[in-house]
Amino acid sequence: QVQLVQSGAEVKRPGASVKVSCKTSGYTFSDYDITWVRQAPGQGLEWMGWMSPISDNANYAQKFQGRVTMTKSASMRTAYMEVTGLRSDDAAIYYCALSYRTSSGYNPLTYWGQGTPVSVSS
Amino acid sequence: DIQMTQSPSTLFASIGDTVSINCRASQSVSDWVAWFQQKPGKVPKLLIYRASSLEGGIPSRFGGSGFGTDFTLTINSLQPEDFATYYCQQYSFYSGTFGEGTKVEIK
Numbered sequence: 001q002v003q004l005v006q007s008g009a010e011v012k013r014p015g016a017s018v019k020v021s022c023k024t025s026g027y028t029f030s031d032y033d034i035t036w037v038r039q040a041p042g043q044g045l046e047w048m049g050w051m052s053p054i055s056d057n058a059n060y061a062q063k064f065q066g067r068v069t070m071t072k073s074a075s076m077r078t079a080y081m082e083v084t085g086l087r088s089d090d091a092a093i094y095y096c097a098l099s100y101r102t103s104s105g106y107n108p109l110t111y112w113g114q115g116t117p118v119s120v121s122s
Numbered sequence: 123d124i125q126m127t128q129s130p131s132t133l134f135a136s137i138g139d140t141v142s143i144n145c146r147a148s149q150s151v152s153d154w155v156a157w158f159q160q161k162p163g164k165v166p167k168l169l170i171y172r173a174s175s176l177e178g179g180i181p182s183r184f185g186g187s188g189f190g191t192d193f194t195l196t197i198n199s200l201q202p203e204d205f206a207t208y209y210c211q212q213y214s215f216y217s218g219t220f221g222e223g224t225k226v227e228i229k
Contacts, residue, residue, distance in 0.1 A: 045209050045220040050216050095166075105154075108211075109168065110168055110177075112165040
């Protein structure tokens with residue numbers, strides 16, 4: 001079955017960077033796009049960006065452009081999401097999620113990782 | 123970025139009630155809208171996609187409707203396990219804005 005296993009909790013200082021990983025299994029890696037979503041404590045879901053599994057194509061939410069980079073290693077079946085210049089309001093649970101790729105249309109987020117808590121504190 | 127405005131933010135209901143949650147997009151997103159349920163400490167769960175298609179394994183008391191900019195999630199005969207927070211999401215143009223969420227609480 002499809003599984004997404006994310007890296008463990010992180011504690012960072014303001015201004016630092018964090019890189020979260022999402023190791024996938026149970027499906028053909030090229031069949032699903034990868035999206036990152038975050039959720040601040042007690043807050044709603046926030047879409048951060050999307051990445052293709054077969055190319056360098058990515059699309060970031062406007063507020064994250066320039067500060068977030070999404071990458072992947074197809075050989076390792078792992079996606080990565082790095083946030084630089086961390087601020088206190090970046091403290092959140094970061095999720096990776098998959099949507100099935102089709103040539104005709106878009107698909108919803110069907111599988112989710114367990115989430116990676118990131119704390120930002122001086 | 124496309125904005126999704128969800129209402130109400132909180133909804134009080136009783137077991138057996140029918141409830142509706144609304145979502146409005148800032149521009150047309152066709153029917154590229156999904157609805158998720160999230161319980162405290164849990165990962166979001168897909169309920170509805172393409173505005174009205176029920177995800178496999180989801181009870182038929184959940185239903186979705188809408189096209190263009192206005193969308194609705196309806197839960198018929200509310201059950202104890204349905205008390206949770208619900209989010210709409212548009213997923214067009216390789217973007218994916220979420221609504222602010224609606225918490226369904228026991229009256």
